[in-house]
Amino acid sequence: MRRWRSRSSIIALDRGTRSLRAVQLSFGDSGPGIIHWFNIESSLAALTPEKSEESDAGWEISPAAALDQFDSRRTGLIIGSADVEYCLLTVPEAVWSGTAGDPAEAIRWEVGRQVSQPVDSAEIGVWPLPTPMSSGANAMAVAAPGRSIADTVESLSRNQIDCAQVEPAATALIRACRATAQCSAGEIWGVLDLGFNSFRLYLTVESTPVFARRVRGSGHTWTELIARELRTEYGVAEYHKRKCGIGSDFRGCRTLMENTSQLDEVALPGVLLSVLKGSLAEMVADIERAFRFVMEQYPRRQVGSLVLVGGGARMPGVAGWLSGELGVPVRPAAAEGAVHLAANHPMAQPDVFAVMAGCVGMALGEVES
Numbered sequence: 001m002r003r004w005r006s007r008s009s010i011i012a013l014d015r016g017t018r019s020l021r022a023v024q025l026s027f028g029d030s031g032p033g034i035i036h037w038f039n040i041e042s043s044l045a046a047l048t049p050e051k052s053e054e055s056d057a058g059w060e061i062s063p064a065a066a067l068d069q070f071d072s073r074r075t076g077l078i079i080g081s082a083d084v085e086y087c088l089l090t091v092p093e094a095v096w097s098g099t100a101g102d103p104a105e106a107i108r109w110e111v112g113r114q115v116s117q118p119v120d121s122a123e124i125g126v127w128p129l130p131t132p133m134s135s136g137a138n139a140m141a142v143a144a145p146g147r148s149i150a151d152t153v154e155s156l157s158r159n160q161i162d163c164a165q166v167e168p169a170a171t172a173l174i175r176a177c178r179a180t181a182q183c184s185a186g187e188i189w190g191v192l193d194l195g196f197n198s199f200r201l202y203l204t205v206e207s208t209p210v211f212a213r214r215v216r217g218s219g220h221t222w223t224e225l226i227a228r229e230l231r232t233e234y235g236v237a238e239y240h241k242r243k244c245g246i247g248s249d250f251r252g253c254r255t256l257m258e259n260t261s262q263l264d265e266v267a268l269p270g271v272l273l274s275v276l277k278g279s280l281a282e283m284v285a286d287i288e289r290a291f292r293f294v295m296e297q298y299p300r301r302q303v304g305s306l307v308l309v310g311g312g313a314r315m316p317g318v319a320g321w322l323s324g325e326l327g328v329p330v331r332p333a334a335a336e337g338a339v340h341l342a343a344n345h346p347m348a349q350p351d352v353f354a355v356m357a358g359c360v361g362m363a364l365g366e367v368e369s
Contacts, residue, residue: 008035010164011070012172012362014078015152017196018042019311020066022075023359025366031340032364034347036070039355073161076365077152078358079123079144080169080193080200086212087114088137089126111141121146125168130206133297140209142168167362169193170202170209176361177307178207179337182329187304188294191333192287192322194312196220201287203294205301211294216282219312229275244268245316246276248324269317284325305329313354333357338364 009025009032023037067075095106107126112119122143132138144166153163173191181204183189190203192215199215227237247269273280291303305328308319313332323330332350335341338360341348347356 008072009363009366010074010076011067011072012078012359013067013075014080014358014362016080019355021356021359022067022070023356023363024070024072025339025360025363027366032338033340034345037347037356037359038066038069039352040066067161074164075156075161076165076167076362077149077163078169078172078362079142079149079166080195080358083117083148084142084144084168085115085117086140086142086168086170086209087111088133088135088211089114089139089141090136091126091128091139107139107141111143115143117143117145119143123149123166127171127208129210130208131298133210134299135297137297140211142170142212144168167365169200169358170212172358172361172365173202173309174204174207174209174361175364176338176357177309177333178204180307180331180334181305183304186301188291188298188301189304190287190291190306192306192308194219194308194310194315194318196311199283199310199312201290203290205294205298210297211290213286213290215286215290217279219310222276222279222312225279226272226275230271240268240272241315243316244272245318246270246273246280246321247317248273248321273317273321280321280325284322287322287326303328305331308332309354309357311355314351335360 007027009027011022011024014021018041020040021038024035025032026035067073089107089110091107091110104124108119108124111124111126115122123146124141124143126139126141128139129137149166153166156163173193177191178189181189185206188203188205190201193200193202196219199217201213201215202209203211223234223238223241226232226241227234230237230240232240244265287306295301295303306322306326308322308330309332312318319330319332332354334350335345335348335353339347346352353360
């Protein structure tokens, strides 16, 4: 029988480069439901060609002010910045059991050998892999800048908001996306976070992240490429990217690109695919390389599917194009199976849930079986 630790979750807070998102869940007989949520994005995300000269260079919002909408003051913080580093470890059993000295210090020392940031001031998290890899790795660790986390926690505390926990994006996203993945227990599946500053891939075995890597490209890079090739303002390029997306092929687009003033929304998906084809090819190569590595570590497991999250997951055509290139199902993250929602709830739409998945995943962590 399923029991609930509490009738409501913490407020899961995700502070991105150009966004601030939060979710609080309720736990009832019909499953997790949403008490309250918000998604605040910088004005650039909503720009139209007519407003392309508007600037949001000074965009900033206080988490404390936004969280005034919630009754609770208990929060959790998702760590998903570009500075976070993941690595694989081989942890001796004596370290896990604590018979070989302080396990935390031993793990910190090993993580310090693999990451670029100073681990003395970093926040370190570690979890065991469901089964050891063929190389001997049996744990995965994450290192995040401690000063950045401390600054956010202190800022919340000054506003009487208690930050009860901190969680890396990898575990939160996997928790929120496993229903969308529709994979069997033996399959390797992944979550691709298409963020503004960077793309990050998380691969999973039995609902546990087993590998993470940066993937070449970013939402910002794509918009810059479009703006440069179409000789247009950045805001217009962002609008085209979000509204039109990419098509299935780019044949015949070179002539259209020579006269961008005559482009229409019918032609733009093919044009944008032509513009982004080099960056997309690099992204696919990185994804394939990561899947091959994990398959070599777990040779009896097959590839399942890939779930898209982040702002880039809303770009029309990306999921279908990736599916064709990778040869596996690729889907934007969806609420079905993760939270119980009315059909007309905004988060029932994949383009909304895809950017809220991290928050939902952290809040779901309070479910106790």
